[in-house]
Amino acid sequence: MMKALFASTIVSLFMVACVMEDTNSLTGSRSRGGGDGDDPGGEVGDGIDDDGTTPGADPTQPGTCELGKPHPGFANFDFVSDRKAGAIGENRRRVKPFSALRTEFRRALGTVPASFDQSAAAFGETPARWYSEPTAGAVSLNTTYNLAFTACYDTMTGPEFEQAPTAETAQAECAKMQRKFWQRTATPDEVKACADFALSLTEETVARRRWAHACASIMTSAGFTTY
Amino acid sequence: MKGVSRRGFLKAVGAGAGAAIGTRLAGKSFIGEARAATPEPTSVVVIFLNGGINAIFTGADAFTNTAFGVTANNVTNMGGVVIDNSLAQAIPQGIRNRVASIGIRHGISDHGNAQRSLFMSGNQSAPLVLANAIGGSGAIKAAVVGGNSLPNGVRPAPVNGVSLQPITDMRATIEAVAGAENAPNRADREGSAKGIVAAQEMSKNVVAKHGSSLASINEGLAAAIETLKKPVQPFNVQDFNQAYGLNGTAVNNFAARMAAAELMVRSGTNFVFVQDGGWDTHGDRNGNTVRNMVNQRIRPPLNTFLTRMVQNAADERNVIVAIFGDFHRSLPGSDHQANLAALVIGKTLRNATTGKTDARVGLPPNTPGIPGLWQLLAAAAKVDQNPFGNNPHNVLA
Numbered sequence: 001m002m003k004a005l006f007a008s009t010i011v012s013l014f015m016v017a018c019v020m021e022d023t024n025s026l027t028g029s030r031s032r033g034g035g036d037g038d039d040p041g042g043e044v045g046d047g048i049d050d051d052g053t054t055p056g057a058d059p060t061q062p063g064t065c066e067l068g069k070p071h072p073g074f075a076n077f078d079f080v081s082d083r084k085a086g087a088i089g090e091n092r093r094r095v096k097p098f099s100a101l102r103t104e105f106r107r108a109l110g111t112v113p114a115s116f117d118q119s120a121a122a123f124g125e126t127p128a129r130w131y132s133e134p135t136a137g138a139v140s141l142n143t144t145y146n147l148a149f150t151a152c153y154d155t156m157t158g159p160e161f162e163q164a165p166t167a168e169t170a171q172a173e174c175a176k177m178q179r180k181f182w183q184r185t186a187t188p189d190e191v192k193a194c195a196d197f198a199l200s201l202t203e204e205t206v207a208r209r210r211w212a213h214a215c216a217s218i219m220t221s222a223g224f225t226t227y
Numbered sequence: 228m229k230g231v232s233r234r235g236f237l238k239a240v241g242a243g244a245g246a247a248i249g250t251r252l253a254g255k256s257f258i259g260e261a262r263a264a265t266p267e268p269t270s271v272v273v274i275f276l277n278g279g280i281n282a283i284f285t286g287a288d289a290f291t292n293t294a295f296g297v298t299a300n301n302v303t304n305m306g307g308v309v310i311d312n313s314l315a316q317a318i319p320q321g322i323r324n325r326v327a328s329i330g331i332r333h334g335i336s337d338h339g340n341a342q343r344s345l346f347m348s349g350n351q352s353a354p355l356v357l358a359n360a361i362g363g364s365g366a367i368k369a370a371v372v373g374g375n376s377l378p379n380g381v382r383p384a385p386v387n388g389v390s391l392q393p394i395t396d397m398r399a400t401i402e403a404v405a406g407a408e409n410a411p412n413r414a415d416r417e418g419s420a421k422g423i424v425a426a427q428e429m430s431k432n433v434v435a436k437h438g439s440s441l442a443s444i445n446e447g448l449a450a451a452i453e454t455l456k457k458p459v460q461p462f463n464v465q466d467f468n469q470a471y472g473l474n475g476t477a478v479n480n481f482a483a484r485m486a487a488a489e490l491m492v493r494s495g496t497n498f499v500f501v502q503d504g505g506w507d508t509h510g511d512r513n514g515n516t517v518r519n520m521v522n523q524r525i526r527p528p529l530n531t532f533l534t535r536m537v538q539n540a541a542d543e544r545n546v547i548v549a550i551f552g553d554f555h556r557s558l559p560g561s562d563h564q565a566n567l568a569a570l571v572i573g574k575t576l577r578n579a580t581t582g583k584t585d586a587r588v589g590l591p592p593n594t595p596g597i598p599g600l601w602q603l604l605a606a607a608a609k610v611d612q613n614p615f616g617n618n619p620h621n622v623l624a
Contacts, residue, residue, distance in 0.1 A: 091439045093436075119396075121475075121476060121478070121479070122395060123395070124374070124395040125395065132380075135447075137394075137450070138392050138447050138450035138454050139451075141444075141447045141451045145419055150413060154412055178429075187432065190429045193428035197422065197425035201421065209411070212414075213421070213422045214422075220448075221425075222441060223433060226433065226441055
């Protein structure tokens with residue numbers, strides 16, 4: 001009986017030891033601290049654990065945790081040694097394709113300008129059954145601004161846009177539009193950039209056009225033209 | 228002031244002011260920073276035949292009665308530069324003494340490597356280095372028409388702020404350089420310029436975090452601001468459509484690309500990249516496939532461009548056109564030869580060749596490589612400091 005108890009205890013200890021081993025080491029992946037493992041671009045937690053991280057450092061920056069393994073080849077040369085570590089969440093945004101802008105205009109303003117379809121070529125055409133990464137350029141961004149101005153002007157029919165912007169109204173309307181168009185709250189600097197622009201258009205005598213310019217500038221910024 | 232009316236005087240003053248604004252020597256206060264790196268408005272237009280260029284378009288006399296269907300009757304001799312009639316007929320009589328061919332012994336016979344290497348200078352983009360060296364006052368200094376990249380999908384990093392801008396629509400491009408029609412709900416040029424500056428300011432945090440994936444946003448906003456700050460340049464899309472036989476405004480075929488190239492040259496762009504696909508012509512033993520492609524889609528618009536921008540505009544600008552592909556087609560089956568020659572046309576060139584092959588499509592061992600191409604193009608553009616080094620091709624006028 002004692003022998004059986006001793007043997008089962010030994011087996012149990014082995015099993016516990018196996019379970020306590022870092023399971024990620026079996027798959028080759030590493031712990032990401034408190035981050036959201038399903039979304040490498042998502043906000044990460046404190047990012048501090050005992051797997052190569054640097055306590056107190058910015059967890060989104062390269063070098064704060066060791067990701068990836070060496071791949072030594074001939075002469076023990078690590079052929080991935082020259083790869084630069086990218087910060088977590090960087091270089092994930094992409095330019096929205098023209099095909100997405102129609103619904104984006106409708107979401108933001110409730111309308112699509114009449115000249116929208118004629119503008120497709122300005123954004124480049126991708127042959128059928130082909131994919132090419134959308135890119136922006138001077139002409140496509142200028143076209144975006146023009147389309148946005150028209151759509152903004154046509155929809156800004158409320159009494160609040162009959163008055164020229166003031167410091168207060170410019171801040172408030174800019175923040176409101178940015179929140180809606182970008183689907184996030186703008187930083188104070190971003191609100192200020194928009195409000196300053198609206199206030200600077202003193203030579204524009206039509207208040208509604210001043211507001212339309214402010215609106216178009218938000219829709220031409222990366223917050224709207226990228227995702 | 229005898230014989231000069233008040234209206235005439237005002238016209239003359241206006242013309243003088245316009246000339247001052249238009250000149251490359253205008254000061255920063257007029258039109259932004261203008262660099263006088265070349266003595267006159269200068270553009271280099273590269274027509275890239277994606278897949279390869281048959282040597283019958285750069286030195287056909289190497290194959291007379293032996294290969295690629297070349298005979299004494301289907302070629303044109305331009306002062307020793309002998310090329311197939313299909314392409315020769317695209318070159319107006321008035322500039323046939325301004326045609327040269329230059330050899331490029333690059334030793335590459337795979338498409339990807341050739342397409343990448345032909346447009347690199349060290350670790351920089353050769354077209355952007357050239358566009359930067361030419362200087363000038365154009366807002367968009369380098370453009371790709373009908374696409375958004377160099378061959379093989381390469382989107383080069385900017386050189387000294389000069390980026391490659393895609394031009395895919397004539398109407399939208401003309402609106403950018405000339406402004407849109409006036410209407411209550413249309414953006415005015417001055418307000419748009421300020422608005423895109425504001426958009427740039429609002430974008431800076433996002434672009435800073437995504438510098439690589441949003442590089443085109445960063446470069447595009449900067450180029451858009453520069454474009455809107457320039458004086459209005461009047462262009463009419465109907466003029467281009469009539470000259471190049473176009474129906475729409477999308478830049479989606481070779482004729483539209485040449486029309487867009489003219490628009491960009493006239494708006495001050497230093498380097499324009501035009502690409503045509505379908506030139507990987509394996510099995511074209513008699514050369515008829517490439518002859519037919521030149522006849523059907525290259526010759527008419529190329530002739531229009533060369534007539535309007537090289538021959539007729541020679542007094543006001545220096546436009547150099549270089550035609551080449553990945554490599555020459557080899558014998559006997561029109562496969563991949565590890566060299567090529569470029570046909571170069573412009574007022575700073577003369578009839579001469581360093582690109583004539585032997586009967587087996589070989590070039591002499593001392594033929595320069597890829598750097599020689601860019602050294603020649605920069606020299607033909609008359610840049611004050613050649614960023615690529617001395618030109619090894621003795622083909623300049």
